[in-house]
Ligand code: ADP
């Protein structure tokens with residue numbers, strides 16, 4: 114049995130790593146790792162179950178020193194870890210794949226349709242998408258050699274299609290001989306329906322199975338399409354068995370799709386990467402990039418203002434820029450905060466208010482402003498403490514759906530003190546980029 118100490122050491126390593134990496138990287142790489150009981154009663158090593166071999170490389174490339182600090186080490190100073198690959202349902206149930214016949218050359222029936230704006234250079238990177246972007250770039254450089262299949266999942270409008278097309282472009286431009294197909298799941302189904310109607314299914318099968326790279330968008334549309342699912346799965350297996358690259362996007366992780374165990378297992382086999390909602394800084398960078406593409410200049414503070422109010426979907430950020438561009442041209446005005454409020458207010462989202470408590474706000478403000486919670490609750494008038502306290506009140510008014518009286522009471526103050534604090538902060542934020550960022554950071558910690 115593994116000693117409690119080793120398990121505890123791993124937990125401590127995870128806690129350490131969590132603080133030193135982005136949430137997305139943590140969720141993608143570290144969270145899926147499990148500690149197994151050691152078969153040899155050894156306390157000198159630890160057995161880690163990993164979903165794929167890339168996790169091992171990632172762990173050793175990025176955390177070797179820290180692993181040595183937390184876990185047992187070998188005589189040669191390496192972390193004493195035994196890696197065990199997790200058995201997927203597929204690996205457990207199915208014999209190894211049979212080699213397939215060499216592909217038959219077939220002309221591409223139509224040109225790959227890619228959105229001309231979806232290049233890697235136009236994809237702004239931040240902690241929420243760094244991981245998936247680097248996996249995508251790895252594939253675009255060396256298809257079939259690393260993560261295969263790559264499964265990208267995440268909410269609407271977060272850039273999954275953008276990345277898929279960016280891979281397509283990069284491959285088309287740099288490896289001209291490759292046979293690439295980039296297709297939505299709906300189009301795949303339509304192709305299949307057409308070829309059934311025209312009695313040309315064999316031709317279609319041959320075509321798909323002769324590809325070097327298959328990029329499939331929105332696999333969730335394969336749910337509840339049983340007949341098509343089977344054909345897709347056959348194509349998928351045929352390509353994977355020849356080491357041909359497959360990339361799939363989806364709005365959910367494989368395990369949550371209502372698809373057969375066989376195909377879910379296949380999709381989980383390679384690298385499953387999540388693309389999250391971008392943080393404030395990334396949203397600002399995206400906004401500025403999109404504005405530049407449209408020839409619109411937006412001051413940094415205005416970009417911040419928009420990014421603070423539109424936070425869950427990049428497509429909406431784009432919509433905001435389009436609308437702003439139109440308003441500026443029509444009214445012949447420069448971009449300003451007033452114009453933004455006037456033209457975009459209905460696009461602005463309000464943060465969910467219910468879950469935030471004064472307690473949480475104090476914690477977040479105390480961490481960002483580096484003051485003690487007891488000072489925030491106290492009466493000290495030291496400049497730093499007073500400012501942090503006012504920020505806490507400002508955030509409480511903004512984020513808590515309660516009367517000013519109630520909010521005041523939680524701070525041991527009157528409602529007019531809260532109002533005064535809010536006015537002061539609104540005034541101070543104007544022209545104070547540093548304070549604006551600190552407040553944004555508190556908000557982010559709370560959401
Ligand atoms: P999804 O397929 O995830 O629903 P899309 O790829 O269609 O999202 O992206 C929606 C829009 O947002 C596209 O115009 C895309 O260019 C843009 N977009 C999303 N993420 C980014 C990003 N990180 N950088 C630049 N543009 C982005």
Ligand code: MG
Pocket residue numbers: 273274275330331
């Ligand atoms: Mg899409």
